[in-house]
Amino acid sequence: MIKCDQIDELLSGYLDGELTQDKRQLVETHIDQCELCQAAYEDIEKIRLSVGALSLTEMTNEEWKKMMNDTSVQTSRGFGWLAFIAGMLVLLGYVVYAYAIDESVELGVKLAALALVVGLFGLFLSVLRQRFIARKTDKYKDVEI
Amino acid sequence: MPKPEDMLNQLAQIGPSGHALALQILGNREDAADAVQDALCTVLDRRSFDPSRGEFRAWFLTIVRNRCVDLLRRRSRWCSETVEAMVADTTDPLAAVALDEIAGILQKELMLLDAAQREILVLRDYLGLSYGEVATVLSVPSGTVMSRLHRARMALSLRMKRYDE
Numbered sequence: 001m002i003k004c005d006q007i008d009e010l011l012s013g014y015l016d017g018e019l020t021q022d023k024r025q026l027v028e029t030h031i032d033q034c035e036l037c038q039a040a041y042e043d044i045e046k047i048r049l050s051v052g053a054l055s056l057t058e059m060t061n062e063e064w065k066k067m068m069n070d071t072s073v074q075t076s077r078g079f080g081w082l083a084f085i086a087g088m089l090v091l092l093g094y095v096v097y098a099y100a101i102d103e104s105v106e107l108g109v110k111l112a113a114l115a116l117v118v119g120l121f122g123l124f125l126s127v128l129r130q131r132f133i134a135r136k137t138d139k140y141k142d143v144e145i
Numbered sequence: 146m147p148k149p150e151d152m153l154n155q156l157a158q159i160g161p162s163g164h165a166l167a168l169q170i171l172g173n174r175e176d177a178a179d180a181v182q183d184a185l186c187t188v189l190d191r192r193s194f195d196p197s198r199g200e201f202r203a204w205f206l207t208i209v210r211n212r213c214v215d216l217l218r219r220r221s222r223w224c225s226e227t228v229e230a231m232v233a234d235t236t237d238p239l240a241a242v243a244l245d246e247i248a249g250i251l252q253k254e255l256m257l258l259d260a261a262q263r264e265i266l267v268l269r270d271y272l273g274l275s276y277g278e279v280a281t282v283l284s285v286p287s288g289t290v291m292s293r294l295h296r297a298r299m300a301l302s303l304r305m306k307r308y309d310e
Contacts, residue, residue: 008295009291009294010291011295013276016269016294018276018291043298044302047266047301047302048269048270050248050305051251052271054248055248056271057161057164059160059178060161064161065157
């Protein structure tokens, strides 16, 4: 007969119907003959039933649907991004201006910095354009829950 | 690709499941609500679901769990501290009465397991996910699920036996 420690975790697989036929038969044969494993099986069966019967959330379906339809949830990120981008642009403009009029920096370094800023701005515009196109063709936007 | 209406209808059904999972991982109602709301934002932002990722519910629960783990990492208080605080905080009379009942005791003992055991018990025994779905949510090989789940069940069973005497 197979040993108890070889059965062990297979008891859970057996309880959940997740074993192959071979292993299922192995467990069936063993627990028919072994009182200890039979008791362990009954213990975990009781735990599964008891946990399944608990009430672990206080959120009702209505509260959840309300959260889903709350436009502030959906727009708060948009507003956050808008404020972030606006702040970044103002700061960037100031830094570029301060850098451009700083006579202690060589022209070559200034040009390299300018290329960097222009490149970043170009990337930003391309992402923005993509987002705009995606929003225009968004088939989900009018879906009510 | 499922229709958008289908996706949102499914989402409407599974929110409380996400909240239950988050509550068990985080042990705190406010944090759980934050995690579920963050997960909701992620789903609404992406607005698409790739069926090759598995069942929609498992995908959503994966996002919820990831948000929970992020929150815990950020706040550096994985598992014991919050849970013990929560269990110790059940001072109102109604909660005390509930804890006298078997379900209340079970819930309390569940909260005292470690987070990895709690989450696997919630996913399988409370929410009824298959082993494959549990593996997806936890990002572990499916072979790991059975042993981890069994250890969690045995640990909870051992704790509950103290009340049989």
